[in-house]
Amino acid sequence: EVQLLQSGGGLVQPGGSLRLSCLGSGLTLSTSPVSWVRQAPGKGLEWVSAISKTGGSTYYTDSVEGRFTISRDNSKNMVYLQLDSLRADDTAVYYCAKGEVASTYYFDYWGQGAQVAVSS
Amino acid sequence: DIQMTQSPSSVSASVGDRVTITCRANQVVTNRLAWYQQKTGQAPKSLIYSASFLKGGVPSRFSGSGFGTEFTLTITSLQPEDFATYYCQQYHTYPPTFGGGTKVEI
Numbered sequence: 001e002v003q004l005l006q007s008g009g010g011l012v013q014p015g016g017s018l019r020l021s022c023l024g025s026g027l028t029l030s031t032s033p034v035s036w037v038r039q040a041p042g043k044g045l046e047w048v049s050a051i052s053k054t055g056g057s058t059y060y061t062d063s064v065e066g067r068f069t070i071s072r073d074n075s076k077n078m079v080y081l082q083l084d085s086l087r088a089d090d091t092a093v094y095y096c097a098k099g100e101v102a103s104t105y106y107f108d109y110w111g112q113g114a115q116v117a118v119s120s
Numbered sequence: 121d122i123q124m125t126q127s128p129s130s131v132s133a134s135v136g137d138r139v140t141i142t143c144r145a146n147q148v149v150t151n152r153l154a155w156y157q158q159k160t161g162q163a164p165k166s167l168i169y170s171a172s173f174l175k176g177g178v179p180s181r182f183s184g185s186g187f188g189t190e191f192t193l194t195i196t197s198l199q200p201e202d203f204a205t206y207y208c209q210q211y212h213t214y215p216p217t218f219g220g221g222t223k224v225e226i
Binding site: 035037044045046047059061095097100103104105106107108109110111112113 | 152154156162163164165166169170175207209211214215216217218219220221
């Protein structure tokens with residue numbers, strides 16, 4: 001069964017940092033681009049960041065550019081999202097989402113989500 | 121960024137009903153349109169890609185149509201497990217963008 005297993009998240013003060021992890025299970029994640037999508041409380045879905053299959057290309061939405069860093073370790077079947085300089089409006093559930101090989105931004109599988117709460 | 125607008129924002133329906141959700145883009149996205157289902161407290165799940173192709177394992181009561189800027193998701197014979205919020209998403213133009221969601225209440 002194909003699964004994306006997430007870990008990380010938690011409560012952090014403004015200005016703090018967290019790292020989210022996404023492990024591919026039942027699939028070789030290295031063959032796919034991966035994105036992170038977040039959902040603020042009671043709100044809709046917002047694409048945050050993406051990384052190419054090799055990790056050679058990364059993309060960010062404007063609001064997180066320079067604060068978040070996406071990376072991957074294909075030897076471990078893992079993708080990461082480093083969240084720095086966190087702000088209250090970064091509070092959300094963060095999902096990793098696997099892009100289809102032919103369409104980077106069509107998400108055929110999603111992780112279970114990780115809660116990130118930014119508050120003093 | 122391309123704006124995706126869904127209507128209605130919520131709909132109440134009964135088991136066995138036919139439900140249609142509309143998604144409009146403010147620019148042409150050809151058929152690069154996906155639909156996702158999200159149940160309360162769960163991650164989104166892919167239902168349809170390329171506007172009308174059902175992902176494997178998705179019940180055939182779900183169908184999608186449209187091209188360009190206007191798309192529909194139809195659920196024929198609504199089932200109790202279909203209570204969820206549905207999102208459309210365009211992946212024609214970077215960055216990918218989602219509609220605001222349609223909550224289907226049974």
